[in-house]
Amino acid sequence: MKWYGLIDCDNFYVSCERVFDPSLENVPVVVFSNNDGCIIARSNEVKALGIPMGAPLFKYKDIIDRKGIKLFSANFSLYGDMSKRVMETISMFVKDMEVYSIDEAFVNFREMSTEMYNMALKIRVALKKWLGIPVSIGIGRSKTLAKIATHIAKTRTGSHVFLLLEDNEPLVLKDYPVGEVWGVGKQTKKLLSRFGIRNTLDLREANIRFIRSLLGINGVKLVREVNGEAVIGFEHRKFPKSITRSRSFKQPIEDINLLEAAIKRYVEMATEELRRYNLCAGRLAVYISTGEYAERKYSRSAERKFEVANAYTEEFMKISSLLLKRIFKGGYRYKKAGIILSDLSPCTNKVFSDLYENRINRILTEAVDKINSKWGKGTVSSVFSSIYKGRIEDEERRRASFHYTTSWKELVVVKA
DNA sequence: TCTGGGGTCCTAGGACCC
DNA sequence: TCTGGGGTCCTAGGACCC
Numbered sequence: 001m002k003w004y005g006l007i008d009c010d011n012f013y014v015s016c017e018r019v020f021d022p023s024l025e026n027v028p029v030v031v032f033s034n035n036d037g038c039i040i041a042r043s044n045e046v047k048a049l050g051i052p053m054g055a056p057l058f059k060y061k062d063i064i065d066r067k068g069i070k071l072f073s074a075n076f077s078l079y080g081d082m083s084k085r086v087m088e089t090i091s092m093f094v095k096d097m098e099v100y101s102i103d104e105a106f107v108n109f110r111e112m113s114t115e116m117y118n119m120a121l122k123i124r125v126a127l128k129k130w131l132g133i134p135v136s137i138g139i140g141r142s143k144t145l146a147k148i149a150t151h152i153a154k155t156r157t158g159s160h161v162f163l164l165l166e167d168n169e170p171l172v173l174k175d176y177p178v179g180e181v182w183g184v185g186k187q188t189k190k191l192l193s194r195f196g197i198r199n200t201l202d203l204r205e206a207n208i209r210f211i212r213s214l215l216g217i218n219g220v221k222l223v224r225e226v227n228g229e230a231v232i233g234f235e236h237r238k239f240p241k242s243i244t245r246s247r248s249f250k251q252p253i254e255d256i257n258l259l260e261a262a263i264k265r266y267v268e269m270a271t272e273e274l275r276r277y278n279l280c281a282g283r284l285a286v287y288i289s290t291g292e293y294a295e296r297k298y299s300r301s302a303e304r305k306f307e308v309a310n311a312y313t314e315e316f317m318k319i320s321s322l323l324l325k326r327i328f329k330g331g332y333r334y335k336k337a338g339i340i341l342s343d344l345s346p347c348t349n350k351v352f353s354d355l356y357e358n359r360i361n362r363i364l365t366e367a368v369d370k371i372n373s374k375w376g377k378g379t380v381s382s383v384f385s386s387i388y389k390g391r392i393e394d395e396e397r398r399r400a401s402f403h404y405t406t407s408w409k410e411l412v413v414v415k416a
Numbered sequence: 417t418c419t420g421g422g423g424t425c426c427t428a429g430g431a432c433c434c
Numbered sequence: 435t436c437t438g439g440g441g442t443c444c445t446a447g448g449a450c451c452c
Binding site for chain 1: 417418419420421422423424425426427
Binding site for chain 3: 040100101102103104182183184185186187188218285299300301302303305
């Protein structure tokens, strides 16, 4: 019998901050997104105050001040590096794992239940001791059941490990709202509740043909998963299927030239990432939006397929302007813009055709990459990058912690 | 006044083809 | 007067996830 385990870091971003500043232990801490935007991680103390995930900061300013909540700007290079260490540590204990997100990994267990439980405890202790990161671990007959088990594990303040055995499933699922199930969002929850399906046991016992007609093929998978049938397997992707770069602007933008600079800046960032993977992209999409809360809403996207996939910044910049001109409408206050590279594939020699233009692009791109890898990120960048930094990006990141693990300058120093 | 960023998968309608 | 059916590709957008 194969079991699915999910190892989920507790309040991951907050935990990362706490590793390097122990004074944050047992005090309320939040990590927030760009532009003092919204809360993307909360410590247990903050959760207990009833501040929800994704809450805009301005709405909770009062309580944050009153309770002395510690604020941090997101420090993704730190979190990414800590994540890598967590995943490496887990892989020392298990043969088969899937890195599911920055703070979660699925693992397979084949042992008997008591052995599994002990193994989970061992992993948990190792992560806490070696890295200082607390985790919760849930185990069940499918990925979806493991997700539910993990959710329950978080509330088990003692062990933080929960084994969802077949005998216990009916009891547990009856108390588990269907809206909390992995893959059931707002819309699906609303739809299901209209037909009296409110808890996960209801879902499990629903007529499969009815579900098929209501939710499509994914609904069928969902029901089978909560029935303990493992239909969602492990994925081991070597590279992403798309690369996005986008930002919300603090000040809305009305000027197409400024939007163009932003778009080209994102193209520059995304193509850098593309080349890091040695990938070429066959498709570029550009989108702009006034944001959901605007009085006059407008949002459009446009895309272009390339005859030959490539990885040249210049090439994508050129097309991005054309696409932007196609979707831009004057008189709107744009709050967000972004680009997406897709149809990604490993670069082949075909790309480096002898077209004059491509040869120039290639030489330029390679030179830029070489300089930046030797002298540091951003040593040379496009003119749009400086326009962007000067006129659009005004983020100070005052509250960001140091790059403790990824910058020599910001290493922790231990004084004797 | 002020609401993130990066992903995956699915669907629906139109164009086009045989 | 009567005007098919099915497949594929493209584009745009929606739902969901962390």
